[in-house]
Amino acid sequence: xxxxxxxxxxxxxxxxxxxxxxxxxxxxxxxxxxxxxxxxxxxxxxxxxxxxxxxxxxxxxxxxxxxxxxxxxxxxxxxxxxxxxxxxxxxxxxxxxxxxxxxxxxxxxxxxx
Numbered sequence: 736x737x738x739x740x741x742x743x744x745x746x747x748x749x750x751x752x753x754x755x756x757x758x759x760x761x762x763x764x765x766x767x768x769x770x771x772x773x774x775x776x777x778x779x780x781x782x783x784x785x786x787x788x789x790x791x792x793x794x795x796x797x798x799x800x801x802x803x804x805x806x807x808x809x810x811x812x813x814x815x816x817x818x819x820x821x822x823x824x825x826x827x828x829x830x831x832x833x834x835x836x837x838x839x840x841x842x843x844x845x846x847x848x
Contacts, residue, residue: 761818766834767792768817772809773840773848786848787812801848809839 774785783805789797797816804812807827814829830837842848 764792765817768833769836769838770810770813770830771838771840772813773842774809775842775845775848776805777845784845784848785809785812787816789813789816791817801845810837 769790771788771790772785774783776783782803784801784803785799785808786801787799787809791797799812799816802808802812810827810830829835
């Protein structure tokens with residue numbers, strides 16, 4: 736019987752194999768990258784926004800603008816920043832499977848994003 740982690744590895748490998756050669760090469764170069772996300776739940780209007788900062792192994796820093804999205808949507812934002820062509824089909828486990836450290840902080844004020 737296949738474990739959940741083995742299934743996620745297989746799914747990610749299938750996605751990367753079906754994507755362009757550029758995405759597969761990009762995935763290989765990401766080991767050691769970090770993703771730092773900050774989330775804010777706006778009580779008054781009932782939505783969640785976030786920002787993402789990705790630090791690549793070569794020292795390059797990529798930052799997103801303020802983006803709508805609750806839960807772990809920051810992972811999709813990070814995938815788009817990094818350059819994956821279709822970030823929405825990647826599983827939630829792609830950072831762990833590629834050896835990327837993820838840090839998420841919930842903040843109280845929009846200016847802290």
